[in-house]
Amino acid sequence: MIFEITTSMLAGGLVGFSYYKKTGGGSNDHEKIVRISRNCGLVNKEGKEIRIFRKTRKKNYTEYVYQMPQGLSVNQFQSKIDNFNDGLNIKKTVPDIYFSDFEEIDWKGDVVKQVKKILNKKKKLKKEVEIKFDGMLKFKVFDEELTSDFPFDEELLKKVKGWKIPVGVNRSNELIMHDFEMYPHLALGGATRYGKSNFINSMITTLIINNPDHVKFHLIDLKGGIELCDYENIKQTVSIAYEPEEALNTLKTAYEEMRIMQEKIKKLGKKKIQDTNIKTRHFVIIDEVGELNPEEAVDKKDIRENGVVVHKSEKTIKEECQQYMSKIARLGAGFGFRQILATQYPTGDVIPRQCKQNSDAKLSFKVRNATASNVVLDENGAEDLPRIKGRALYITDQRHIVQTPYIKEEEIRKNIQPHINIRPRKERVESSAEDSKETTERRKYTPIIEETELS
Incomplete structure (x- = not known):
């Protein structure tokens, strides 16, 4: 004893x-x-x-x-x-x-x-x-280093509701979340292979799981379609683009739908979507936004016949894309439109200035130098991150070093499978654009009596 x-x-x-x-x-x-x-x-x-x-x-x-x-x-x-x-x-x-x-x-x-x-x-x-x-x-x-193993799983999703997404876990083992209702737009950067694409996938998957009937995606994948193609045929995708010309159509469609939403909110006597019962939120996600930089266009001269442009140059197309992006950044927050701009080449003005100024939240993975960090975050720090996949610096009004969640391919497929609605991409884009055009025309001449989410 x-x-x-x-x-x-x-x-x-x-x-x-x-x-x-x-x-x-x-x-x-x-x-x-x-x-x-x-x-x-x-x-x-x-x-x-x-x-x-x-x-x-x-x-x-x-x-x-x-x-x-x-x-x-x-x-x-x-x-x-x-x-x-x-x-x-x-x-x-x-x-x-x-x-x-x-x-x-x-x-x-x-x-x-x-x-x-x-x-x-x-x-x-x-x-x-x-x-x-x-x-x-x-x-x-x-006392101990930040974990490098943070899985995207059901336990994590139990902690994330509404329009929040998991950003990652910090050194105090606290879950850091991004709330799109509080910070509508997000600038996202990082060198290749450090976790940027994985983060986009975890973000989209979370939004689909938590808001399957109310989230709408306008996707632009300018990396050959290798990153966002999994979401091409889900019902939540309004439009998807793989080339700058298609990107222009996608952005134009998103902008026109934003103006329609503006009219709905105005008729309800409200100033922003949060003051209504409208549950729909639109997400314009662009990866790689650097491919829409007009200064890097090869073709810079429009073709005109009798003073009319019959063929837009690559530069003109990209300029128009950036104009729509800037309008969505300036006006979209109150109308339920969120814009996520991602780049792996953070140099110069790769992210349009007005878009960046309206992005109150920024997330960067490891980058090469302080200049690249400033392009994404407006401050140094991302260049000093360790060479660990998934390690990132998240900045709002606070600064967090986090390990972002790792999502497996099978997890993505499992969660999007119930929402697949196979439909030719061209047909979906043209239909969406035509619907927006017809609605705009009707609004010019007749009162609109339609069923809304408030009905």
């Missing part, structure tokens, strides 16, 4: 000590942070360096708050993030002991040998650092 009590107390003490070390107990990261800063030259011309103001232990990280000397900027510290991450993890191992280890002891065997084996269990501690500035320089040193 005494032996069992003593063993339980010993086990509890060892497990407690293991937890204490895993969560940074007794660590001296403050001195390491100061030393790394000094070695990286992060001192001002007078030789002054950061000074500790406060240390606070949180649930799964320790926050160190410093006074930053005049003449230094937070960007200088953020540019050395790899130095801080590496410096805080040199030869860092901690005990990795759990109560279950002691429960598995065979008391009829060599107990001492088994206990020694448990005591020798070690775990490499991989801390991660976030650096922010809000008048004070703040280092958040997380």
